[in-house]
Amino acid sequence: MITADSVPQLRRGVRLSFDHVRETHVLLFPEGVLVPNATAAAVLELCDGARSVTEITTALSGRYSGVVAQDVLAVLSRLGERRVVAWT
Numbered sequence: 001m002i003t004a005d006s007v008p009q010l011r012r013g014v015r016l017s018f019d020h021v022r023e024t025h026v027l028l029f030p031e032g033v034l035v036p037n038a039t040a041a042a043v044l045e046l047c048d049g050a051r052s053v054t055e056i057t058t059a060l061s062g063r064y065s066g067v068v069a070q071d072v073l074a075v076l077s078r079l080g081e082r083r084v085v086a087w088t
Contacts, residue, residue, distance in 0.1 A: 002053075002073060002076065002077060002080070002087060003053070003073075004052065004053045004054045004057075004069045004073070005052050005053070005054065006052065006053055006087050006088075007049060007050065007051065007052050007053075007087065007088045008047045008049075008053065008056075008076050008080075008085045008086070008087055008088075009047050009048060009049030009085070009086055009087075009088060010044070010047055010084065010085060010086070011029070011083060011084055011085065011086045012086075013029060013030050014027065014028070014029040014084045014085075015027075015028045015029075016028075016036075016041070016044045016045065022035075024041075025038075025041035025044070027044065027084055029083075029084050031083075034082065034084065039075060040075050040079065042060060042063070042064070043056060043060070043072055043075050043076065043079075044079070044085075046059055046060070047076075047085060049088055053069060053072055053073055053076065054069060056072055057069045057072045060072065
């Protein structure tokens with residue numbers, strides 16, 4: 001079960017990069033490409049395998065107002081279902 005203490009990281013072979021032509025982030029993985037919205041990209045940038053969901057939420061709270069752990073968990077859960085995020 002994924003909790004606020006869980007530590008997400010991008011799965012092996014998955015890479016978040018910035019497409020300068022489209023001026024948006026893209027998530028590259030063996031099965032394809034995802035174009036995450038700005039919220040998901042901000043969360044993915046912090047998925048380094050060292051920070052917990054709570055720490056990611058705290059970091060995002062410093063940049064944006066109204067960030068809650070449940071929203072971060074929801075984004076990460078959806079990305080986990082797409083098999084681009086793993087949990088340590």
